[in-house]
Amino acid sequence: MITVRHLGKSIKGETILRDVNLHIENGEFVVFVGASGSGKSTLLRCLSLRDSWDQGTVMLDGKDLGELNGFQKFLLKRKWAYLAEQAPLNPNRTAHKTVLGGLWDKFPLWRKLTGRAGVDDHVLAMDYLEQVGLLDKADNKISTLSGGEKQRVGIARELVRGAKVLFLDDPVAGLNPQAAEQVLAGLRSLCAERGVTVISTFPQLEWAEKYGTHLVGIADKTVAVDVKNRRLTMREKQIIFQ
Numbered sequence: 001m002i003t004v005r006h007l008g009k010s011i012k013g014e015t016i017l018r019d020v021n022l023h024i025e026n027g028e029f030v031v032f033v034g035a036s037g038s039g040k041s042t043l044l045r046c047l048s049l050r051d052s053w054d055q056g057t058v059m060l061d062g063k064d065l066g067e068l069n070g071f072q073k074f075l076l077k078r079k080w081a082y083l084a085e086q087a088p089l090n091p092n093r094t095a096h097k098t099v100l101g102g103l104w105d106k107f108p109l110w111r112k113l114t115g116r117a118g119v120d121d122h123v124l125a126m127d128y129l130e131q132v133g134l135l136d137k138a139d140n141k142i143s144t145l146s147g148g149e150k151q152r153v154g155i156a157r158e159l160v161r162g163a164k165v166l167f168l169d170d171p172v173a174g175l176n177p178q179a180a181e182q183v184l185a186g187l188r189s190l191c192a193e194r195g196v197t198v199i200s201t202f203p204q205l206e207w208a209e210k211y212g213t214h215l216v217g218i219a220d221k222t223v224a225v226d227v228k229n230r231r232l233t234m235r236e237k238q239i240i241f242q
């Protein structure tokens, strides 16, 4: 679980976030919602350790992330995944090989040298492709997949790598509505069935309400609304998008 207390961040003397308080449980599908420029991506980058903050604390299972040394942060980032918009994938690889590539980090040196993956590794890759609804496209090259399918391959690759927390900055950018909803429905089931925690931002409020389990509204540089397992009221929408 992630707990944020009194987080503040300034860039070049300008306050971007102030007094942010937040509590995220494992298995939640968190969506940061707010007007353009409200600080959603900045908060996502701070929580994923891609960016630093000036005030307050971010705790993971009771451990203060601000106190980790560089190596500890590096190890933690390997367990987390941060994807901004479209994941960069090799267009000439098949979906299956791309997902299998996520295991590379875990392989012992001898396997890296021989380039061999075991039967279990192949099954694991297929398992995650199935989870994101792409088992039938396993042998298709990335270049032949749609934008939404590519995004789901990128997510499966991170899962196979062992990521338990996914930070996704607009995972549906550039996708048509049908593909976007498939990606979001897949993420929702990952949270429910595998206990993966998704922390994301995307501009479509309707989809945030439909698929998110925890909505965090950012306004006036802080968390103005924080609700779980329900839609926003009209009043809450007014507060966020004043």
Ligand SMILES: Nc1ncnc2c1ncn2[C@@H]1O[C@H](COP(=O)(O)OP(=O)(O)OP(=O)(O)O)[C@@H](O)[C@H]1O
Binding pocket: 011, 016, 034, 035, 036, 037, 038, 039, 040, 041, 042, 043
């Ligand atoms: N590196 C930077 N230098 C200066 N200002 C920055 C920098 N990064 C972000 N900002 C400012 O911080 C504010 C919040 O930006 P952020 O990208 O977090 O907003 P957002 O809510 O994600 O916006 P959008 O929905 O448009 O993506 C904006 O006013 C932005 O201009």
